[in-house]
Every structure is written in C-alpha cells, then in structure tokens.
Amino acid sequence: MREQADKIELIRQKIEDADAIVIGAGAGLSTAAGFTYSGDRFEKYFSDFGSAYGFSDMYSGGFYDYATLEEYWAYWSRYIYINRYQDVENGTYRNLYALVKDKDYFVLTTNVDHQFQKAGFAKERLFYTQGDYGLFQCGRPCHAKTYDNEKTVRDMVLAQGYAIAEDGALYLPEGVMPKMSVPAELVPRCPKCGRPMSMNLRADNTFVEDAGWKAASASYVRFMEEHMRKKIVFLELGVGYNTPGIIKYNFWQYAANWQNAFYICINQGQAYLPEDIEDKGLAVNADIMQILEGLL
Secondary structure, eight states, rough: OOOOHHHHHHHHHHHHOOOEEEEEEEEEEHHHOOSBBBHHHHHHHHHHHHHOOOOOBBBHTTTTTSHHHHHHHHHHHHHHIIIIOOOOSSHHHHHHHHTTTTTTEEEEEEOOOOOHHHHHGGGGGGTTTTTTEEEEESOOOOSSSSEEEEHHHHHHHHTTTTTTTSSOEEEEOOOOOOOOOOOGGGGBTTTTTBEEEEEESSSSOOOOHHHHHHHHHHHHHHHHHHTTOOOOOEEESOOOOOSSTTTHHHHHHHHHOTEEEEEEOOOOOOOOOOOGEEEEEEEEOOOHHHHHHHHH
C-alpha cells in the first residue's frame, strides 16, 4: 500500500509527464469545495421549507411536489442562486485549475453549478453533460433552446425578502421573515408557447440538448480522438455511482485499452481501482481539497 505522500508524488509525476489530462468531475468535487446540500447551508436558506414539509436537504426539496408554481419557484430560485451565483468556493476548483492550466486538458462533468468556468477553466474545454443551474428551458419542451436565468432568479429571491450583498452573498435583513412564494408575474414561462419553464437539468426525456451542449459534446469526442495514442491521464474526482456510465466506466475502459493511459481516482469513501488496470491506475481515498493542496 502506498502512503498518501507517495500517492501525491505519483499523481504529480503523472500529470507533469502527460501530454493531456481529462478531468472527470462528479458531485464529490463540489462537496469538497463547500457546496454541501444539508446541514448549515440548508438550515440557513431553507429552514422554513424544511419545517413546513419535513425534508432536511436541498436535494429532497428539489423533488417536492409543491402546490403552486409560485412556491416551487420560491424554493428553486433560492436553490439556484446559492449554488450557481453565490460564491462559496474554498479554493478547490482554483487549485485544480492551477494544477492543469498549462496542460492540454478537457473537463467532462456531471456537475451543474458552473464552478469550472468561475475558477478560470476555458469554456471550450468543458462538457457539462447534465445541464446547468444557470439555464431555463421550456418545460414541455416545444423547442431546443435554453435561456440564461440570472436576472429572473435574482428578482425571485429579492421578492421573497432576501437581499444581496456587494460580494453576491444572499442574506435576510434583520427582522425580515422570508416569503415562501414569488409573485405570479415572476414565474418563468416559455417565450414561444407560454408554458411554464423548467430547469435545464437532465431528469427525464424532456432535457434539452441545445446547440451549446452539442458543440461541447463534439469537442469532447474530438479531443479524445486526437489524444488516444498520446500519454493521457484520466483524473476522476468525486464521481459516485449515481451515473457511473458517463465518466467512471468510460475512464476504466480507456485506461484498459489505451496503451499510454493512466487512471487516477480521488474520492473520499468511494475510491476504487479495478483489478484489470491496477498497473495503470491509482485510487486515493482522501479529501479532494487536501490532495489538491498537497499537489500544489
């Protein structure tokens, strides 16, 4: 068994020697960066919803069957704002960028919180496979287009009594009790058919793969084709088993079949290295933030 310091040194060496890096990022990376969906963050922003409906984490609240669209969007506007537009990041994404910024890299991620671009990663080197908290789409959908939602989301959280600080942080002014609904005129509706909008998140077959999504998918395919015979590191960060077929299983297959590939998995509690790539991979069961700090 390698000691953690030895593993960090091996990772550093593999990244330095690589011709290209493919980062596969899951929810565990954002958790390491401070985007927790329960505990203090939930209590700070959703204690009213939690008390009213009995859930104790943001994820569960996102699936609750609210009685009205006004209440649904009150919940979701807070959810979107604090996880997409409010800065929480503790340096994890910035450290990851510092590690690979001078390499030929590409990012494949199931995360939808936009943190890669905030940290400096180039948009043309990113493929957000599951959507983006910052986009609306027609809920039907009647057409394959997405819409930026920042202004609408801001208006909805402000209408609930919240205020936004100069640094973008959402807060309740002293003595204010938040409303659990938004005015009907703020409920987002499709500009073409008038139906209620929905989030551009892959939950069922209504997910819109717009022109940007298709372009990013093509860029990822092209990157892989151009680098398949080069020294390439597949760096998997915080990927669990909710959707392993998007990143994890593909990375295992690439590591097994590509002669010059090396697979690295960093995931606290879920790090695993298949037997058939034991000589071409490394699993690190540790906090991603700590490992990245060690690498730098």
